[in-house]
Amino acid sequence: MPYSFKGGVHPPENKKRSAFKPSEILAAPERLYFPMQMHVGAPCTPTVKKGDPVCVGQVIGSSDAPISALIHSSVSGTVADIKDWDHPSGRKVMTVIIENDNKFTMAPDLLEREAKAREKDPLERTPEEVIEAIRLAGIVGMGGAGFPTAYKIRSVLGQIHTLIINAAECEPYITADNRLLVERMDVALLGIRILMKTLGVSHATLAIESNKEEAIEMLRDRLDGTGIMLRILRTKYPQGSEKHIIRAVTGREVPPGKLPGDIGCAVFNPASCAAIYDAVANGHPLISRFVTISGSAIGNPQNLQVRIGTPISCLIAAAGGYSLPPQRIIIGGPMMGTAQYTTEVPVLKTCNSVLVFGENEGLHAGSAICIRCGKCVSVCPMRLQPLYIRLYGEKGEYEYCEQKLNVRDCIECGACSYKCPGHLPLVQSIRFVKQRLGPVKKS
Amino acid sequence: MNEKKHMFFVSPSPHFHDPEDTRSVMLDVIIALLPAVCLGIYFFGLRALTLCIVSVTACVVFEYLFQRITRQRSTVYDLSAVVTGILIVLCVPAHIPYWMIIVADFFAIVIAKQLFGGIGQNFMNPALVGRVFLFSWASWFSAYPATLTTSGAGRLPVLGDVAMINGAPDILSSATPLASLKQGILPVDFTLRDLFLGNVAGSIGEVSAFILLIGGLYLLMRGVISIRIPLCFIGTVALLNFVFPAGSGSRLSWALYAILSGGLMLGAIFMATDYATSPVTPVGQIIYGIGCGLITYVIRRFGAYNEGVAFSILIMNTIVWSIDKLSAPRRFGGLRGGARQPRPEEGEVSK
Numbered sequence: 001m002p003y004s005f006k007g008g009v010h011p012p013e014n015k016k017r018s019a020f021k022p023s024e025i026l027a028a029p030e031r032l033y034f035p036m037q038m039h040v041g042a043p044c045t046p047t048v049k050k051g052d053p054v055c056v057g058q059v060i061g062s063s064d065a066p067i068s069a070l071i072h073s074s075v076s077g078t079v080a081d082i083k084d085w086d087h088p089s090g091r092k093v094m095t096v097i098i099e100n101d102n103k104f105t106m107a108p109d110l111l112e113r114e115a116k117a118r119e120k121d122p123l124e125r126t127p128e129e130v131i132e133a134i135r136l137a138g139i140v141g142m143g144g145a146g147f148p149t150a151y152k153i154r155s156v157l158g159q160i161h162t163l164i165i166n167a168a169e170c171e172p173y174i175t176a177d178n179r180l181l182v183e184r185m186d187v188a189l190l191g192i193r194i195l196m197k198t199l200g201v202s203h204a205t206l207a208i209e210s211n212k213e214e215a216i217e218m219l220r221d222r223l224d225g226t227g228i229m230l231r232i233l234r235t236k237y238p239q240g241s242e243k244h245i246i247r248a249v250t251g252r253e254v255p256p257g258k259l260p261g262d263i264g265c266a267v268f269n270p271a272s273c274a275a276i277y278d279a280v281a282n283g284h285p286l287i288s289r290f291v292t293i294s295g296s297a298i299g300n301p302q303n304l305q306v307r308i309g310t311p312i313s314c315l316i317a318a319a320g321g322y323s324l325p326p327q328r329i330i331i332g333g334p335m336m337g338t339a340q341y342t343t344e345v346p347v348l349k350t351c352n353s354v355l356v357f358g359e360n361e362g363l364h365a366g367s368a369i370c371i372r373c374g375k376c377v378s379v380c381p382m383r384l385q386p387l388y389i390r391l392y393g394e395k396g397e398y399e400y401c402e403q404k405l406n407v408r409d410c411i412e413c414g415a416c417s418y419k420c421p422g423h424l425p426l427v428q429s430i431r432f433v434k435q436r437l438g439p440v441k442k443s
Numbered sequence: 444m445n446e447k448k449h450m451f452f453v454s455p456s457p458h459f460h461d462p463e464d465t466r467s468v469m470l471d472v473i474i475a476l477l478p479a480v481c482l483g484i485y486f487f488g489l490r491a492l493t494l495c496i497v498s499v500t501a502c503v504v505f506e507y508l509f510q511r512i513t514r515q516r517s518t519v520y521d522l523s524a525v526v527t528g529i530l531i532v533l534c535v536p537a538h539i540p541y542w543m544i545i546v547a548d549f550f551a552i553v554i555a556k557q558l559f560g561g562i563g564q565n566f567m568n569p570a571l572v573g574r575v576f577l578f579s580w581a582s583w584f585s586a587y588p589a590t591l592t593t594s595g596a597g598r599l600p601v602l603g604d605v606a607m608i609n610g611a612p613d614i615l616s617s618a619t620p621l622a623s624l625k626q627g628i629l630p631v632d633f634t635l636r637d638l639f640l641g642n643v644a645g646s647i648g649e650v651s652a653f654i655l656l657i658g659g660l661y662l663l664m665r666g667v668i669s670i671r672i673p674l675c676f677i678g679t680v681a682l683l684n685f686v687f688p689a690g691s692g693s694r695l696s697w698a699l700y701a702i703l704s705g706g707l708m709l710g711a712i713f714m715a716t717d718y719a720t721s722p723v724t725p726v727g728q729i730i731y732g733i734g735c736g737l738i739t740y741v742i743r744r745f746g747a748y749n750e751g752v753a754f755s756i757l758i759m760n761t762i763v764w765s766i767d768k769l770s771a772p773r774r775f776g777g778l779r780g781g782a783r784q785p786r787p788e789e790g791e792v793s794k
Contacts (some may be wrong), residue, residue: 405771
């Protein structure tokens with residue numbers, strides 16, 4: 001029964017606060033911000049100028065590079081400015097700022113595509129048609145990685161035998177994928193079937209952690225005859241890591257430095273699957289997503305359907321503002337998310353949650369001394385030895401860290417730092433060593 | 444922006460910590476040791492308690508003073524010095540003079556721990572270093588006091604020390620099981636039940652396997668230690684005594700007497716599992732446990748001393764880093780043991 005992996009931690013889930021609340025649609029704000037980097041790969045360049053009128057679904061950023069994703073406007077209005085703006089990564093990124101006219105005029109080419117897409121059964125498309133529809137919709141991995149989906153599918157065509165839908169959602173607080181599955185289950189399942197058809201597999205595995213009872217209950221009734229199997233995983237962090245969900249479902253491990261496609265596996269997020277259905281069946285671009293807003297300083301934690309580009313201050317206001325003095329704001333989960341210094345950063349395609357923490361939520365004072373307890377070794381899902389990486393890293397022995405301690409295998413899940421009784425910043429030490437080593441030398 | 448400007452903390456992920464810290468881990472160890480301390484007081488009288496108080500106080504004071512003098516941040520609040528103080532008392536007999544326990548505390552805290560850099564940096568178990576240093580006064584350990592429950596056993600003085608008469612401490616002593624095992628004879632004075640419950644002559648905290656196992660169970664349940672080291676340590680001693688018993692009698696009796704006698708339980712559960720001086724890798728912990736068991740058997744059987752637990756742990760302590768290097772866990776997705784990776788269920792998935 002236990003579909004899982006060795007290691008991992010059990011942080012407090014804190015999901016109950018938002019898991020059962022039906023999502024609400026967040027009204028579009030006056031101004032939206034579209035950074036030209038919402039994905040892994042080459043950044044886009046703006047295709048509009050300051051003062052241009054834009055429509056819903058109009059492409060406002062594109063790139064010729066193969067690994068990239070189109071960026072669409074999620075409202076209609078005018079381009080107020082194009083300048084460097086705060087990005088959730090903490091950097092400033094070239095951003096198209098759009099003044100919303102609240103008319104939601106659809107782009108003409110979008111209407112055309114929509115009509116054309118609806119003529120044909122979405123399950124009867126050729127792989128090329130599907131990939132093109134996904135590319136035009138600007139879909140990326142919506143679980144947080146942000147890898148362009150069209151490129152991902154094209155690169156693994158013909159070599160996949162195991163398709164896994166990663167609905168683990170193992171980070172605390174986040175319930176966005178869970179709500180999406182519950183509320184848009186049929187759409188997500190159709191998206192999965194489109195993927196199965198495109199990749200040429202007869203089965204897919206929907207892997208979900210055991211704590212999402214509501215979604216599991218519904219899935220049990222809907223999966224008959226779809227070729228989709230349900231796999232219930234032990235609730236444990238980082239169960240949703242790509243490598244570990246493959247380990248849990250197939251028992252195989254992705255070799256170091258290889259991709260899931262190299263062992264015939266492909267992993268997709270359920271939100272991406274729903275977006276794929278919207279793109280293929282309706283020709284709709286990816287312009288909105290489910291976002292969880294939670295944390296101890298949020299009065300009314302909930303799930304929102306948010307237009308991409310909405311500043312997170314609007315989400316905080318919609319959830320009732322701060323109920324406590326806010327101390328930290330995290331985009332993403334508490335284990336791997338990034339802390340924000342301003343609420344003017346926008347929601348990107350990869351943003352599954354916005355967390356606002358009050359005074360020292362989840363933090364504890366530590367002595368910052370390694371007592372060699374070995375807990376970092378026993379929780380590391382990649383079976384590394386973080387204490388030694390830290391030690392050798394501090395001595396400047398980066399080569400040793402790379403060759404003997406396999407520091408590059410680290411997925412930076414944060415389990416070691418979470419567990420360390422000395423509360424040592426182990427992940428930071430590892431990032432430091434990786435940074436000193438520089439990119440992998442191609443041989 | 445009309446609303447009030449807030450300042451936010453920015454730090455790298457993860458943004459969550461487990462509430463457990465060094466202090467809470469040490470507190471768990473202290474809780475696990477308390478039953479053994481109480482039983483020691485029950486068997487050997489109030490002197491066991493006063494020795495314990497003296498030892499803990501001395502350890503804390505030595506650590507505080509050393510860090511004060513060397514101008515370091517004080518770590519007495521992490522309670523590790525308290526653990527060392529209790530462990531030293533548990534592995535000495537109740538008749539030793541107070542000055543001797545303070546000497547052991549000094550050696551443990553200052554020489555073995557702080558001079559090597561403090562908690563986590565020492566390469567030998569401080570409590571055992573302190574204990575072994577006391578062999579400088581070997582004649583004090585030539586006899587062990589009988590328990591108070593034995594008829595005729597005299598109380599040890601709480602104030603003042605036991606005198607030495609003709610090179611032996613002036614106590615109502617009793618033979619220890621280990622001394623008997625050394626001669627190749629199964630103990631006749633003690634049943635296995637006595638050994639299990641602790642009604643035998645010996646050191647304050649080593650007499651009862653039962654009470655130590657309870658402490659060990661608590662540590663296991665709290666996730667403070669893993670079962671690998673104690674199991675491999677005790678298992679190796681039992682196996683070797685079963686296969687190569689030192690005298691006549693049933694093999695099973697030899698194995699059971701060997702693991703219930705002396706400091707094996709205390710050593711295997713509380714000393715060999717000391718974080719700083721044991722391996723961090725799962726395979727390393729198994730190697731280390733087996734090594735401790737092997738050396739213990741060899742010393743008990745062929746060495747000059749009756750007991751070999753303290754020496755075996757200290758010897759293994761010195762090679763912990765080498766064990767760690769040799770026993771790195773199999774790399775995720777790595778080839779070693781690759782045969783164990785099951786193939787995907789072809790029929791189920793790709794049909």
